[in-house]
Amino acid sequence: MVTERAREFDTQDLLINVGPQHPSTHGVFRMVLEVDGELVKDVIPYIGYLHRGAEKLCETMDYRQGIGFMDRTEYLAAFNAELSYVMAVEELAGLEVPERAQWIRMILCELNRLSSHFMFLGAFGVDTGVMGTPFIYGWREREMLIDLFEEISGDRMMYAYFRPGGLAWDVTRNFKERVREVIKSSAQGIKDFDGLFTENEIFVARTKGIGYISAEDAIDYGMSGPSIRASGVPLDVRRDEPYLKYSEVDFQVVTGQHGDVFDRYACRLQEMRESIKIIEQCLDKMADTGPIMPEKMPRMLRTPPGEVYMRTEAPRGEYGIYLVSNGGNRPYRLKVRSACLSNLQALKQMSVGLYVADAILVLGSIDIVLSEVDR
Amino acid sequence: MTTSLWGMDINVWANAAIRLQIIVLVMTVVVMGLIWAERRILGRFQQRIGPQKTGPFGLLQSVADAVKLVGKEDLRPKNADPWTFELAPFLVFIPIFMGFVVVPFIAGWNISVLELGLLYFVAISSVNIVGWVMAGWGSDNRYAMIGGLRAAAQSISYELPLVLSLVSVAMFAGTMNLDEMVRQQAAVPYIVWQPMAFAIFFIAALAELNRAPFDIPVGESEVVGGPFVEYSGIRWSMFMLAEYAGLFIMAIIGASVFLGGYIWPFGEELGRGWQLMLISAKAGLIIFVVFWIRASLPRLRIDQLMGYSWKVLLPLVLLQVLVNGLILVNGWSEVILGVTGLAGVVALVTITGRAANRPRSILARPAAVKVEAA
Numbered sequence: 001m002v003t004e005r006a007r008e009f010d011t012q013d014l015l016i017n018v019g020p021q022h023p024s025t026h027g028v029f030r031m032v033l034e035v036d037g038e039l040v041k042d043v044i045p046y047i048g049y050l051h052r053g054a055e056k057l058c059e060t061m062d063y064r065q066g067i068g069f070m071d072r073t074e075y076l077a078a079f080n081a082e083l084s085y086v087m088a089v090e091e092l093a094g095l096e097v098p099e100r101a102q103w104i105r106m107i108l109c110e111l112n113r114l115s116s117h118f119m120f121l122g123a124f125g126v127d128t129g130v131m132g133t134p135f136i137y138g139w140r141e142r143e144m145l146i147d148l149f150e151e152i153s154g155d156r157m158m159y160a161y162f163r164p165g166g167l168a169w170d171v172t173r174n175f176k177e178r179v180r181e182v183i184k185s186s187a188q189g190i191k192d193f194d195g196l197f198t199e200n201e202i203f204v205a206r207t208k209g210i211g212y213i214s215a216e217d218a219i220d221y222g223m224s225g226p227s228i229r230a231s232g233v234p235l236d237v238r239r240d241e242p243y244l245k246y247s248e249v250d251f252q253v254v255t256g257q258h259g260d261v262f263d264r265y266a267c268r269l270q271e272m273r274e275s276i277k278i279i280e281q282c283l284d285k286m287a288d289t290g291p292i293m294p295e296k297m298p299r300m301l302r303t304p305p306g307e308v309y310m311r312t313e314a315p316r317g318e319y320g321i322y323l324v325s326n327g328g329n330r331p332y333r334l335k336v337r338s339a340c341l342s343n344l345q346a347l348k349q350m351s352v353g354l355y356v357a358d359a360i361l362v363l364g365s366i367d368i369v370l371s372e373v374d375r
Numbered sequence: 376m377t378t379s380l381w382g383m384d385i386n387v388w389a390n391a392a393i394r395l396q397i398i399v400l401v402m403t404v405v406v407m408g409l410i411w412a413e414r415r416i417l418g419r420f421q422q423r424i425g426p427q428k429t430g431p432f433g434l435l436q437s438v439a440d441a442v443k444l445v446g447k448e449d450l451r452p453k454n455a456d457p458w459t460f461e462l463a464p465f466l467v468f469i470p471i472f473m474g475f476v477v478v479p480f481i482a483g484w485n486i487s488v489l490e491l492g493l494l495y496f497v498a499i500s501s502v503n504i505v506g507w508v509m510a511g512w513g514s515d516n517r518y519a520m521i522g523g524l525r526a527a528a529q530s531i532s533y534e535l536p537l538v539l540s541l542v543s544v545a546m547f548a549g550t551m552n553l554d555e556m557v558r559q560q561a562a563v564p565y566i567v568w569q570p571m572a573f574a575i576f577f578i579a580a581l582a583e584l585n586r587a588p589f590d591i592p593v594g595e596s597e598v599v600g601g602p603f604v605e606y607s608g609i610r611w612s613m614f615m616l617a618e619y620a621g622l623f624i625m626a627i628i629g630a631s632v633f634l635g636g637y638i639w640p641f642g643e644e645l646g647r648g649w650q651l652m653l654i655s656a657k658a659g660l661i662i663f664v665v666f667w668i669r670a671s672l673p674r675l676r677i678d679q680l681m682g683y684s685w686k687v688l689l690p691l692v693l694l695q696v697l698v699n700g701l702i703l704v705n706g707w708s709e710v711i712l713g714v715t716g717l718a719g720v721v722a723l724v725t726i727t728g729r730a731a732n733r734p735r736s737i738l739a740r741p742a743a744v745k746v747e748a749a
Contacts, residue, residue: 016517024596038521038677127596129674131587136421201731202588202673356521357597357676 027370050374080314088310101166103286115145116315127364141189166293207262211362225317231259237313407437420670447608459513464613466506481650510602522601526592536688537579557636564635571719587669630657
């Protein structure tokens with residue numbers, strides 16, 4: 001029975017609105033935290049602030065025009081997003097991509113993984129509370145990569161460089177030297193982050209043991225990418241369903257053991273080293289000259305009726321394109337399977353029971369890109 | 376009633392007014408310099424340049440900022456408590472400036488020499504927390520309220536190690552007169568005999584000043600500026616003024632109590648200009664380390680912060696006080712004190728490292744709230 005006195009001291013939980021304008025929601029994401037003192041009792045995420053209807057818009061345009069929309073769904077790893085889309089179209093149209101174009105695609109996708117993870121490291125570092133330093137470190141390395149992308153595709157973020165069948169145009173003549181140069185600086189950047197974070201007592205104390213999710217739960221939520229690999233599930237589309245030339249290169253699928261925030265960070269850092277290894281192998285195996293488009297390309301790309309689901313391993317996880325065609329030059333239906341959206345579902349389970357500051361770290365450790373969540 | 380000011384006999388109240396005016400003017404300039412220095416230094420750490428367009432090396436950046444802030448509208452949220460909201464900046468700002476009364480810049484340049492100067496400083500420097508809580512509560516903003524409560528908890532926890540680390544020096548010096556303490560370090564600065572007390576003083580001072588890695592009350596990525604979130608213009612700049620003035624006074628106190636202040640340990644007493652440069656160099660070193668830490672360390676969590684104070688710093692500093700007492704009572708050599716202090720520093724570093732690298736099984740806390748199965 002509740003006495004009068006007990007009722008007098010009855011406390012009310014506080015609702016804190018984190019976002020859509022908040023420094024650490026990584027875009028226009030909003031979550032309402034129900035807190036008891038400093039402890040999070042409930043998390044209610046709200047998404048949809050960045051919905052632009054990219055999928056529907058693609059249905060009104062021909063296949064080539066859709067590439068630009070794919071760039072904009074996943075602006076931190078646009079090459080990876082384009083790749084899923086063009087591969088889906090190629091699968092439908094039955095196009096054979098020349099070998100050299102495949103190597104170049106692979107190199108660019110892995111470089112994009114590096115740039116995306118650098119962005120994660122920087123933003124996550126700011127979430128943990130370092131004033132700007134990791135952000136600038138990450139930005140510095142990403143800048144090198146983006147400069148390279150600009151040289152090749154002519155754009156810094158929205159490349160539209162992969163085309164159904166191959167590439168828009170050939171890479172620059174000094175491509176190999178430039179890539180070697182850039183991955184050298186990236187390797188140094190990874191080392192810098194290792195020094196800044198991995199053995200930093202406060203960073204370790206803040207990130208270890210929080211935001212835990214078990215392997216079973218991670219699978220149930222449909223998580224993918226580094227977020228699920230940190231829980232010990234060796235799920236990697238590059239190895240499980242090799243596309244491009246991934247079956248010809250040697251790399252490890254990095255997994256964690258604890259499924260906490262630190263492991264998600266460490267997995268990404270290690271994965272970047274693997275990416276550099278992949279790029280080096282690609283550079284060795286790639287021919288210096290050769291076609292980058294099939295010889296006979298139709299002037300207007302038309303696909304036979306049918307449907308296809310094509311998935312690739314983007315930096316944040318499985319980025320899938322479900323494409324339905326009923327003949328003609330535009331998709332009948334396009335659906336993007338977004339890795340971030342699935343990963344975000346686990347947010348509540350990971351952050352309930354933690355402190356407010358930790359909930360922010362958990363959100364940061366999933367590494368969401370809101371334009372991919374909302375599309 | 377008359378007192379002397381620069382050799383002149385002058386009315387007591389006029390004297391006080393003149394001295395206070397000097398503090399406020401000097402401090403404003405110093406604070407502007409510190410803000411500029413922090414931005415330049417952080418810029419260097421982060422591979423950028425920092426302010427550079429306003430004046431030579433961007434030196435006038437703070438002036439430009441101040442002009443901008445003064446020109447801004449002084450907003451008050453509709454639901455804010457008018458008195459609490461508007462008084463809070465003053466309650467943060469005034470106690471910090473009151474602390475300057477006893478600070479021994481150089482020989483004979485303090486505003487006033489108090490016999491219990493250290494006690495006065497410690498007492499007055501903790502008053503400003505009232506202003507923080509008022510700002511947090513009065514803003515009618517949830518981020519601000521969480522920030523204000525965090526500030527209160529943090530300040531109470533770290534007041535104790537801060538005071539006790541100063542007490543351990545005061546025991547040894549046998550006085551609380553700051554000027555006297557500085558002069559006692561003519562041969563050897565106290566940091567040599569009390570290294571652990573200095574380490575704890577430094578850590579606790581960081582927490583008292585809400586500087587990184589203890590900037591939990593204002594944590595940008597969590598509570599978006601904490602108690603200041605609703606403030607704008609001149610009121611906001613008062614908080615900033617207080618923050619950097621607090622940093623400066625803490626650095627000067629640290630330099631005076633532990634590093635020997637304006638005293639040159641080798642040979643003759645220095646001239647005034649040299650003394651000023653010496654104390655500036657010592658305080659500047661402390662301030663530089665504070666900026667350095669801000670550029671490289673993440674923020675602690677609130678429970679880790681409290682645990683670190685109550686479970687690590689407080690027992691260690693109490694031990695230091697105990698050792699001091701034993702040595703004073705038995706008349707043992709100072710060398711023992713130095714050795715135990717060094718052992719204390721080693722213990723502090725070891726405990727901190729071990730606390731961070733605990734196995735995950737201990738770290739993982741069971742969820743306080745049950746989550747329904749997915």
